[in-house]
Each structure stands twice: as C-alpha cells, then as structure tokens.
Amino acid sequence: MASQREARPVVVVTGIGMVTALGVDVASSWDRMLEGKDGARPVDLFATEGCRCRSAAQAALPPLPSLAPPELRKLPRASRLAIPAAREALAQAGLLAADQRARLPQMPLCLATTEGGMEFGERFLEELLAGRKGRLQWVGRYQPHQQAIDLQRAFGLRGRSVVIANSCSSGADALGYAAQMIWSGEAACVLAGGFEALAETVFVGFDSLRILTTDRCAPFDRGRTGLLLGEGAAFLILESLEHASGRHARPLCRITGYGQATDLHHLTQPAPDGSALCRAIESALAQAKVEPETIGYLNAHGTGTSLNDESEARAYSRFFGVGWQIPRMSSVKAMIGHTLGAAGAIEAVFSILALQTGRLPPQWNSVSPLPEVEQALVRPGESPRPLSHVMSANVGFGGSNSTLVFSSHG
Amino acid sequence: MVDRLLLHARAVGVVSPAGFGAESLIQRTPPKEHAMQLSSSPSRSFPIFAVDRSHPRWRTWAEEPRLRRAGGLAQFLLEAIQQALAGIDEPSRQRMGLIAVLNNGSIAHIARFFSGYRSQGRRFASPLLFPETVYNAATSHAAAVLGLGGPSCSLVGDESAWIEGLRMARVWLELGHASTVLLAASEEITTASLAAFQCAGWLRGSRPFRPAEGAVALLLTVQPESALFALEAAPISLPYTSRKELLPVAARLARKMPTHLPVYPTAQGSWLGPLEKAVLGSHPVAEPYPYLGEAFPVSSGWQTIRAATLLSEGRPEILVPIWGSSHQLSWLHLRLVRRGRLPIPPLGRSEA
Numbered sequence: 001m002a003s004q005r006e007a008r009p010v011v012v013v014t015g016i017g018m019v020t021a022l023g024v025d026v027a028s029s030w031d032r033m034l035e036g037k038d039g040a041r042p043v044d045l046f047a048t049e050g051c052r053c054r055s056a057a058q059a060a061l062p063p064l065p066s067l068a069p070p071e072l073r074k075l076p077r078a079s080r081l082a083i084p085a086a087r088e089a090l091a092q093a094g095l096l097a098a099d100q101r102a103r104l105p106q107m108p109l110c111l112a113t114t115e116g117g118m119e120f121g122e123r124f125l126e127e128l129l130a131g132r133k134g135r136l137q138w139v140g141r142y143q144p145h146q147q148a149i150d151l152q153r154a155f156g157l158r159g160r161s162v163v164i165a166n167s168c169s170s171g172a173d174a175l176g177y178a179a180q181m182i183w184s185g186e187a188a189c190v191l192a193g194g195f196e197a198l199a200e201t202v203f204v205g206f207d208s209l210r211i212l213t214t215d216r217c218a219p220f221d222r223g224r225t226g227l228l229l230g231e232g233a234a235f236l237i238l239e240s241l242e243h244a245s246g247r248h249a250r251p252l253c254r255i256t257g258y259g260q261a262t263d264l265h266h267l268t269q270p271a272p273d274g275s276a277l278c279r280a281i282e283s284a285l286a287q288a289k290v291e292p293e294t295i296g297y298l299n300a301h302g303t304g305t306s307l308n309d310e311s312e313a314r315a316y317s318r319f320f321g322v323g324w325q326i327p328r329m330s331s332v333k334a335m336i337g338h339t340l341g342a343a344g345a346i347e348a349v350f351s352i353l354a355l356q357t358g359r360l361p362p363q364w365n366s367v368s369p370l371p372e373v374e375q376a377l378v379r380p381g382e383s384p385r386p387l388s389h390v391m392s393a394n395v396g397f398g399g400s401n402s403t404l405v406f407s408s409h410g
Numbered sequence: 411m412v413d414r415l416l417l418h419a420r421a422v423g424v425v426s427p428a429g430f431g432a433e434s435l436i437q438r439t440p441p442k443e444h445a446m447q448l449s450s451s452p453s454r455s456f457p458i459f460a461v462d463r464s465h466p467r468w469r470t471w472a473e474e475p476r477l478r479r480a481g482g483l484a485q486f487l488l489e490a491i492q493q494a495l496a497g498i499d500e501p502s503r504q505r506m507g508l509i510a511v512l513n514n515g516s517i518a519h520i521a522r523f524f525s526g527y528r529s530q531g532r533r534f535a536s537p538l539l540f541p542e543t544v545y546n547a548a549t550s551h552a553a554a555v556l557g558l559g560g561p562s563c564s565l566v567g568d569e570s571a572w573i574e575g576l577r578m579a580r581v582w583l584e585l586g587h588a589s590t591v592l593l594a595a596s597e598e599i600t601t602a603s604l605a606a607f608q609c610a611g612w613l614r615g616s617r618p619f620r621p622a623e624g625a626v627a628l629l630l631t632v633q634p635e636s637a638l639f640a641l642e643a644a645p646i647s648l649p650y651t652s653r654k655e656l657l658p659v660a661a662r663l664a665r666k667m668p669t670h671l672p673v674y675p676t677a678q679g680s681w682l683g684p685l686e687k688a689v690l691g692s693h694p695v696a697e698p699y700p701y702l703g704e705a706f707p708v709s710s711g712w713q714t715i716r717a718a719t720l721l722s723e724g725r726p727e728i729l730v731p732i733w734g735s736s737h738q739l740s741w742l743h744l745r746l747v748r749r750g751r752l753p754i755p756p757l758g759r760s761e762a
Contacts, residue, residue, distance in 0.1 A: 008585075050532030114544060116566075125524045128450045128605055139606040143513075145567045145737045149651045160647035160738060162574040163566045165515070165545035173563060177578065184581045201524055204532050205540035260561040260587075262508075264554040267476075268541045397541060398550030400562070 008183040012244050012251035012409055015095065015237035016349045017088025017193075019081050020336045021057035021230055025088055029336070030353050033361050036380065039336050040217070040228050045077075046119075046200035053212035056198055057230035057337030066100050067154070076117030076141055077197035077231075079150035081342075085233035086151055086191060093237035094249055101156035108187050109148055109161035110178040112170035112194035114341035116144030119199050147195060157191070168301070168396035169260075170194055171234070171344025172404055176258030178238045188243040193235030194345035202340070203229055209268070211305045218365035219302030219331035220309050220373050227303040230337020234345035236352075253355050256290070256389070257405030259283030268397050269307050274315025277393065280401040281319055288389065288405040292320055295327040295405070296387035297360050297378075299351040301395045302331020303338050308395060313372035323375050327391065330363040330378040344394040348404055351392040355406055358384035414645070415584050417576065418637035418747065422715055422754060423493030423594075423627035425486045426702060427459035430467070431493060432754040435716050440700040443620065448608065449601035456613045458599050459622035459703035461486065476555050479538055481518050484548035486625035487596035491552050494592060494627040500557055507588030508562040510549040511575045511595040513706035514603050515566060519543045521602040548596060560588040570738035571595075572710030576643040579630050594627035595707040618679045622703025626711030638754055639718040640745040647740035657685065663731075663739045664689040671743075672696045673729045674717035680704050682733040696720050696728055706735065714742060719754055721746040 018025070021039030022032035039057035048054045062084040064072060072080075090096040095103045121142035124134040140146065148161040166173045171194030178192035206212050206229055213226035244251055261283065263276035270276070285292060301312055317324065332350050339346055354360050363369075363377040393403045427441040428434040443457040461482070471477055471485040487510060495503070519542040527535035541547060546564035553562050563578065565571050572595060579591040599621045604613075612619045634640065646666060650659040667673075673693040677686035679701040699716050702709070710732050717730045726746040733739055 048532070050534075052533075121520070122524065124606070124609075125521055125602065126528070128521075128602060129525055129528060131450050133450055134605050134609050136609040136611075139609050140736075143566070143736070145571075149649070149737060152649055153651050158649065160570075160574070160740075161567075161649060162571070162578070165512075165564045165566045166562075167544050167546050177563070177581070180581045180585055180587065184584045186577060186581055201520065201527075201543070204527050204535045205523065205537075205543065207532065208527075208535035208537040208540055210537070260563075262550075262553050262559065262562045264557070264559070267547060267550055396546070397544050398546040398564075399553065400546065400550075 010241035011179045011182045011238055011255045012241050013236050013253050013255060013352060014239055014244050014249040014251055015089040015093025016252065016352060017085040018232065018234035018346055018349045019059055019062055019085045020232040020346060021059045022336055024060060024062035024084065026349060033332060033335055033350065034359060036364050037335065039230060043198065045198055051204060051207040053207050053214050056203065057228055058198055059231050074141065075150055076120050078113060078117050078195050079147050081197055081231065081233040082147055082151060082195035083154045085193060086235040089235040089237050090155065095237060104189055105156055106159045107157060108159040108190050109151060109157060110174045110190050110192040111148055111161060111163045112174035112341045112345060113144045113147065113163065113196055114165055114167050114170060115196065115199055115202055117142045117146055118201060122199065122201055166396055166400040167398050168340055168343055169394040169400035169402040170341040171346065172348065172392065172394040172402035173260065173344065175236060175345060175348055175404060176260060176402060179255045179258055182238060182240050189239035191235060192238055193233065194342040195233035196231050196340045196342040198229060198231045213304060216365045217304040217334050219304045219334050220313060220363065220370050220377060221366040222368045222370060224304045224306065224309060227305050227333065228337040230339040232336065232339045232342050232346055234342060234349045236348065251409040253352055254407045254409050255404060256407040257284035257288030259287065259403045261401045263399030263401055265399065270311040270395055272311055274311045274318065276399060276401040277312060277315040277395060278319050280403040284403040284405045288407065290389050290405065293326060295389050295391045296385065297351065297354045297390040298327040298329040299347045299392040300329050300331045301393050302333055304333060309370065312395065313370045317372040325375045328360050328378045329373060329376045330361050332361050334364040344402060348392045351390045352406055355387050355390045355408055358386055414642060415580050415632060416640050416642055417580055417630045418632065418634050418640050419628045420631050420637055421494045421496065421629040422638065423490035424715065425461055425490050426624040426712060427461055427622055428702065432715050435712055436699055436719050438700065441702065446599065446604050448605055450605055456604060457620055459620050460599060461624050474555060476551050479542050480548065480551055482598040483516060483596050484551045486598065487548045487594055488552050488555060490625035490627040491556055491592055491594050494629045495556060503557050504559040505589040506558050507560040507582050507591040508549060508553055508558050509565065509575045509578050509591060509593050511565045511571045511707040512545055513568060513597055515545045516543050516547055517602050518598055518600040521600060568734035568736045568738065569706050569710045569732050570647055570734035570740050572707040573643045573647055573732055573740040573742065583632050591630045592627055593630055594625065595711050596625040597623050597705040597708045599623040612681060617681065618701065619681060620679060620703040622705040624705055624708055626708050634747055637747045639721055640747050641714065642743045644741045647738045649738045660685050660689045660739055667729055667741055669693060671727050671729050672725060673731060674698060674713065674720065676713045676731055677733045680735060682735065686731065686733060690731065715754065718744050
C-alpha cells in the first residue's frame with residue numbers, strides 16, 4: 001500500500017550486527033556462508049532422545065566481557081545472542097561509547113522473537129510438574145520483554161521498546177515497523193532486530209510436526225526433507241538520512257520497501273499458490289517504487305520443507321515469470337538453519353551484505369532444484385554482480401508474510 | 411517529527427469477568443471472585459476474576475472449525491473483535507489491519523505441550539498442540555475466521571504494550587498500511603500463570619491483586635465521524651529495568667503528564683497502586699469504577715474504555731496512566747468527540 005504522505009524521510013541502515021551458527025559476528029558469518037560451511041551439529045543444549053532429528057545449527061555464544069559472571073548467569077540464552085549482535089550494530093553505526101553505553105540512550109528498541117527466554121519457562125514448568133513452587137528467577141526472565149530489559153541494561157538505553165512475535169516473519173516485521181516508525185515521524189533512529197535461542201520445547205514441537213530434516217537441509221531441492229532449526233540474532237541501526245547525516249554516519253544502504261500480507265489459509269500451512277507472499281512483494285516494490293526486474297538478489301525464506309518451498313517457488317514464479325533468472329535467489333537456511341524470530345533480521349543482514357559486495361550467498365545443498373526456481377538459484381562460484389536493489393522475504397506460522405527491499409545508497 | 415495523528419475509536423468489543431460488551435465494564439458492583447487451585451499444590455487456591463465460560467456463546471466459538479484446538483485466549487480475542495466489527499461489511503475488512511497485544515500468550519498450550527512430552531516422551535509430543543503454542547496463533551485465527559485481509563501483527567509485553575499497539579495503529583493509518591485498524595488484546599488465566607503470580611509475591615493475602623482474564627478490541631480510524639471517542643498515545647514511554655528504578659521513572663513520567671487534566675486511576679489493585687497515588691497525588695482524579703483485576707494489556711484496554719465513558723462536555727479530556735507491571739510506563743490521552751456517540755452503546759444495539 002502506498003504511503004499517504006507526500007515526502008517521507010529516507011531511511012538508511014548505518015549499522016549491522018549478527019551472531020549465527022557460522023560465526024559470532026557479521027564478518028565470520030558472511031565468510032563461512034560464502035564458503036559453504038554447514039552450521040548443523042548435534043544439539044547438546046538439551047536432551048533430544050526420542051526425537052527423529054537430533055541436530056540443529058547451534059551457535060557458539062560470543063563472550064560478553066563487560067558483564068560479571070553472576071549477571072551473565074541470569075541472562076537467558078536469547079539475551080546472550082542478542083546483546084553481542086546489538087553491540088556490533090551499535091559499534092558500526094558509531095553509536096557505542098567507550099564505556100559500552102549507547103550514544104543515543106533514548107533510541108527506541110524494536111525487537112522480534114517467537115519464544116523469548118523459553119529455557120527459563122521450561123525450568124519453571126519443570127518445577128511445577130514436580131509439584132514444587134516455581135522460582136521467580138525463571139518465570140520473571142522468560143517473557144520476551146525481559147530481553148528488551150537485558151538490552152536496555154547492557155547499553156544504558158532509556159527509550160521505549162516494542163516486541164513483535166509474528167513467528168517466522170517477526171524479524172522482518174521488526175525491521176519493517178522500525179522503518180515505518182521513521183517514515184511516519186514517530187522516531188528518527190531505531191535499534192531493531194530479532195533473536196532466537198534453541199529451546200527444547202520448540203525443537204520437540206517442530207520434530208513432532210515431522211518437518212525437521214535428518215539429512216542436509218536443501219531448500220528448493222526436489223529431494224528436500226525438511227528444515228534445520230537454528231539460533232542467532234541480528235540487529236540493525238535504522239535512521240532517517242537527515243539524522244544520519246547530522247551525525248556524519250555513513251549509510252550502508254537504504255530500506256525502501258516493506259510489504260506485509262496475511263495468509264488466511266491455515267495456521268501452519270501456506271496457501272499453495274503463495275498469493276499472500278505475492279501481495280507482500282507487490283506492496284514492498286510499490287513502496288520502494290522499483291520494478292521487479294531491478295531486484296538483483298532475493299533472499300528467500302526457503303525452509304527446506306515440502307509445503308513452504310513449493311508455495312514460495314510458485315509465488316516467485318507467478319511474480320517474476322516462468323523460467324525467471326533475475327533476481328538471483330537463495331535461502332541461507334541451508335547453512336544457518338531456520339532461526340525463527342531472528343530469521344528475518346539475520347537474512348536482511350545477508351541481503352545487505354550481498355547488496356554492498358555484489359557477492360551472492362549460493363544456494364547450498366540444492367542439487368536438483370524445483371523447476372520453478374531452477375534458473376534463478378545462485379550457484380556456488382557465481383561471479384559478483386553490481387546490485388541496486390535486493391529483497392528479503394519471510395513467511396511464518398499463522399500466515400505472516402513479509403518482504404523488505406534494500407537499495408544501494410549514493 | 412510530524413504532527414501526531416489523532417485516532418478515533420469507532421467501535422469497541424469487550425469480554426470481561428463482568429460479562430460482554432462495554433457495559434460490563436461500567437457496572438457499579440465488582441464481578442464475582444472465583445477460586446483457582448495451584449497446579450503444584452492443589453490444596454491451595456487463590457481468588458481470581460474469571461470469564462464465565464458456561465455462557466452459550468463460548469460453545470459457538472468452540473465449534474468454529476479453525477478454533478477446534480485453540481483455547482480461551484483465542485476465543486476471548488475473537489469474541490471481542492467480533493463485537494467491534496458488528497455492522498462492518500466484508501469489503502471494509504479487506505484492508506483492515508489487526509494488532510493483537512498479549513502478555514502471557516498461549517501459556518495454556520505451552521504448559522500442556524510441555525507436560526505431554528515430558529510425561530509421555532518426546533516421540534509422543536503432540537503435533538496438534540504445538541502450533542497453538544506460538545504467540546500469533548490467536549491473531550491468525552482471528553484474521554482467518556473474521557476475514558481480516560490487511561496486515562496483522564502480534565505484540566508481546568506488559569500493560570504498556572497496549573500503548574505500543576496504539577502507536578503501531580497510528581503509524582499504519584498514517585502511512586496507509588491499513589485503512590482501519592483493530593487493536594485488540596487477550597489474556598487467559600491458567601494454573602501456570604497463577605503459579606507465576608504466586609512466585610512474584612502478587613498473591614499474598616494482604617494484597618488486593620486479583621488475576622483477571624478476558625479481551626478487548628477497539629476499531630480505530632482517522633475519521634471523527636461516528637466515533638465514540640478520540641485517543642492519543644503519550645509521546646513517550648519510559649522503561650524501568652529494576653524495582654529500584656521504578657519510583658524515579660514514575661515520578662519523571664508524572665512530571666511529563668499534563669497537570670490540569672483529570673486522571674483516571676488504573677493501578678488501584680496492582681502492586682503499583684501506592685506508587686500511582688504517590689506520583690499523581692496532585693492531579694485531579696476521575697472516580698474509577700470497581701476493581702476488575704489485572705489482565706495486563708487487556709486491563710489497559712478496559713481502562714481505556716472505562717475512562718472514555720467518563721468523558722463529557724464538562725470533562726472533555728482524561729488522562730489514563732498505563733503502569734506496566736514489569737517494564738514500561740506511559741499514558742493515554744482521551745478526548746471527547748463533539749457530536750460523538752458517547753455514551754458507548756450497549757452490545758445489543760451495536761449488534762443490531
């Protein structure tokens with residue numbers, strides 16, 4: 001839907017940060033993605049006996065030297081992933097002071113997650129099941145707004161926070177809403193991102209749906225066998241160009257479009273024709289005022305499940321035409337797994353890196369691609385190409401479909 | 411920053427321990443208390459304000475195919491939204507946005523799913539229950555059953571998330587992301603949440619705190635025509651990251667609130683009640699309705715509607731402080747709409 005405002009502020013990205021199963025920062029995650037390092041490993045955070053699948057893209061926790069061990073022990077795993085990613089984004093944007101405090105303490109936080117500090121919730125429920133009174137430390141630190149508090153404490157942030165929980169599109173929606181806040185004049189600079197930690201309940205849940213692969217995760221492959229769960233976090237600094245210029249910050253790119261549409265088909269299954277995703281793409285492109293053929297790279301949701309990839313491939317094929325080759329497309333979930341509430345933010349960072357460098361994350365593990373996307377999938381060894389616009393798409397449980405367009409700046 | 415767009419509430423929907431519709435919120439007698447047992451210690455029970463689930467209306471929702479595995483959280487949400495949608499035709503719903511605000515979310519399903527796989531083994535975990543554990547399951551059901559074709563979003567947080575929802579609605583309307591927006595909230599009391607309140611010390615005998623459940627919905631537009639009242643979120647929300655910070659943050663918030671406007675007190679039963687009295691002591695007060703318990707963002711919605719019923723020519727503006735019980739503080743500014751439809755019409759009339 002087009003903006004009603006005559007001239008909305010230009011929104012730029014001035015900082016990015018991420019933690020994935022491939023690395024504890026942007027550079028290491030990006031390098032290993034391009035090299036094709038697989039983040040899958042046997043899960044050792046919790047017991048998986050009885051599950052069909054026993055592996056996930058489990059991340060190594062980055063060190064947090066600024067926090068004392070007692071403080072560190074209180075943090076849920078989600079915060080242990082979120083804080084380093086946010087720090088990296090703040091630092092790149094020049095918004096991190098020497099004392100590790102944010103230079104703009106009133107900056108709002110726009111966060112995304114699907115499970116918050118779930119492992120604390122599990123401990124609480126475990127105590128109740130055993131007939132014991134639960135402990136406040138577990139229940140108090142389970143809810144997602146606790147991770148907002150952890151981030152505010154870590155960086156001395158004093159602005160408001162909002163937590164979006166739209167399942168697997170949450171991360172894209174957090175970035176999209178942060179951009180909308182700036183476009184509407186509600187904010188000038190926002191720290192936005194998503195985080196997700198592996199937790200037993202969610203792992204067992206996906207396993208019960210029989211959509212976790214026991215093989216390699218192969219998005220858009222005819223022989224795909226399911227998704228790989230992952231964990232991680234990514235944060236971006238979004239600000240109006242005017243605000244960024246005022247503090248001499250260097251924009252990495254612009255965020256020019258955000259489209260969102262709700263699929264009413266089923267709680268967990270996308271409509272087979274991918275119509276809601278098409279609407280989200282259409283809306284994002286209209287907002288960005290760019291034609292579909294100008295999108296050079298598309299970071300697809302591509303979970304590796306039968307239903308998602310088929311519906312998604314149909315949507316793209318409807319949108320970009322039969323046998324489409326541009327945009328080039330891949331899903332990074334083959335290597336970092338599906339990071340649920342963090343996925344949209346992490347994949348936005350990969351898209352921005354592609355936009356900046358012209359290098360495209362290959363579609364790993366897809367040896368026999370679905371015909372609808374066969375010509376478009378990025379192959380290992382493809383030469384870098386100049387890009388003006390890239391797109392990142394996410395589809396979630398509950399029918400949330402979200403698309404972001406990033407455009408080069410200057 | 412641009413001038414802030416004033417939002418108008420065109421219709422409301424309410425599910426509360428006192429009944430259905432806005433009129434349930436303005437009864438002069440408090441709702442009946444029920445006793446709920448602790449799951450970890452069934453000999454102990456605590457008083458709560460619960461929705462009367464024996465009402466035939468709940469059977470209708472339970473029989474809705476999409477809701478066959480959902481629970482009270484989704485049913486309450488759908489009922490409140492349906493009330494707010496009375497008389498709204500299908501084409502008007504196509505570009506209607508939905509923002510659902512939750513605190514505990516689907517904790518009932520999470521607890522059932524967790525105890526199921528822990529007691530029977532992971533390989534017997536229920537694939538039917540798991541999808542209902544996600545925060546946005548109820549939102550998704552509402553959009554699907556009620557045919558809402560615009561954007562939808564689920565927000566999680568304490569009472570202050572209601573304000574964030576209002577801000578999101580304003581942004582969506584300002585940018586044309588949606589033509590109208592339903593802002594809704596839902597909360598269900600479960601034995602697990604009761605145990606959590608006990609842990610937090612909120613259920614101690616000396617405290618007036620009562621857990622409550624229900625839902626609320628506001629249909630928001632930018633058009634003043636046919637509006638019930640107008641509302642605007644405070645330009646700020648202030649976070650607190652510890653109990654120690656709470657008093658100074660609350661005092662700072664009070665200093666930023668307009669001092670000449672009457673305040674509708676909202677914390678009389680929560681542990682924040684004394685704080686509210688202390689920091690708003692000098693403000694003129696609009697006499698509150700009886701205590702209806704704490705249902706987090708739902709309570710914020712109820713308080714919004716309750717305060718709106720007190721708007722009049724003699725009292726055209728009211729402030730509603732929003733005391734987040736775990737994270738943020740803020741307020742709402744309500745305004746009388748000239749030639750508006752106050753008092754809020756009873757449910758029967760808006761359904762007609």
